[in-house]
Amino acid sequence: MNRRYRKTIIAGNWKMNMVPSQVKGFVEELKPMLPKTRTCDVVLCPPYPLLPAAVKAVKGCRVDVGAQNISEFASGAHTGEVSLSMITDLDARYVILGHSERRADNGETDLLVNAKTLAALGAGLRPIVCVGESEQERERGLTMERIAYQVKSALWSVTPDQLKKVVIAYEPIWAIGTGKTATAAQAQEVCQNIRALLRELYGARAARGVSILYGGSMNAKNAAELLSQPDIDGGLIGGASLKPADFAAIIAATAQE
Numbered sequence: 001m002n003r004r005y006r007k008t009i010i011a012g013n014w015k016m017n018m019v020p021s022q023v024k025g026f027v028e029e030l031k032p033m034l035p036k037t038r039t040c041d042v043v044l045c046p047p048y049p050l051l052p053a054a055v056k057a058v059k060g061c062r063v064d065v066g067a068q069n070i071s072e073f074a075s076g077a078h079t080g081e082v083s084l085s086m087i088t089d090l091d092a093r094y095v096i097l098g099h100s101e102r103r104a105d106n107g108e109t110d111l112l113v114n115a116k117t118l119a120a121l122g123a124g125l126r127p128i129v130c131v132g133e134s135e136q137e138r139e140r141g142l143t144m145e146r147i148a149y150q151v152k153s154a155l156w157s158v159t160p161d162q163l164k165k166v167v168i169a170y171e172p173i174w175a176i177g178t179g180k181t182a183t184a185a186q187a188q189e190v191c192q193n194i195r196a197l198l199r200e201l202y203g204a205r206a207a208r209g210v211s212i213l214y215g216g217s218m219n220a221k222n223a224a225e226l227l228s229q230p231d232i233d234g235g236l237i238g239g240a241s242l243k244p245a246d247f248a249a250i251i252a253a254t255a256q257e
């Protein structure tokens with residue numbers, strides 16, 4: 001973390017878990033465990049039908065809400081899709097884009113992730129753009145090539161001013177939901193390389209302002225070490241964001257430096 005230049009963000013990706021009636025209780029339990037002084041921005045990203053309850057539950061408690069995806073289209077004949085304006089109208093502020101599960105389950109391409117990133121930025125939402133290599137790509141030494149391609153594609157035609165709103169999440173696919181976390185050194189190496197790429201694309205000043213999160217089996221035990229790395233500015237948390245105490249322990253880890 002480098003608080004001088006950028007925000008630390010801990011975002012919970014609930015994936016396809018929980019039901020609307022559980023949201024209030026979750027937030028009520030989380031609230032008293034949040035640090036008294038703000039050490040990071042906290043974001044909850046529940047499934048769509050839980051968003052209204054989440055927005056209502058976090059009112060007055062310094063927690064933001066985000067969606068896990070959006071349509072690249074503004075409105076109209078797109079059965080089963082959810083538009084940006086539906087999300088912004090609810091007062092959600094973030095949206096996760098290009099998660100590897102959406103790339104795998106729904107065939108989302110880098111070009112589509114770019115279209116969604118541009119749409120989200122146009123609507124004033126903060127995109128959390130996910131990038132990450134597969135196990136085979138890592139074994140073959142293709143990690144940075146893959147990540148650089150994903151970052152460049154996602155940010156195609158994103159302006160320097162828009163970049164200020166972009167959050168990047170480095171999530172090695174082999175570490176997601178597997179309990180197999182990247183070591184702090186592995187995660188730092190990739191996050192540092194992402195920042196170097198941003199520097200090339202946007203200049204040093206812009207690059208140092210971008211929050212880059214790590215995601216992939218981050219938990220209460222390994223969070224402090226991962227977050228102590230200079231280019232890791234927070235976490236995108238799946239499994240460990242589903243229990244208030246586990247999530248709060250990761251948030252608490254941002255107080256250490």
Ligand code: PGA
Binds near residue numbers: 218
């Ligand atoms: P995990 O998921 O923490 O359960 O590994 C992270 C993510 O997919 O965002």
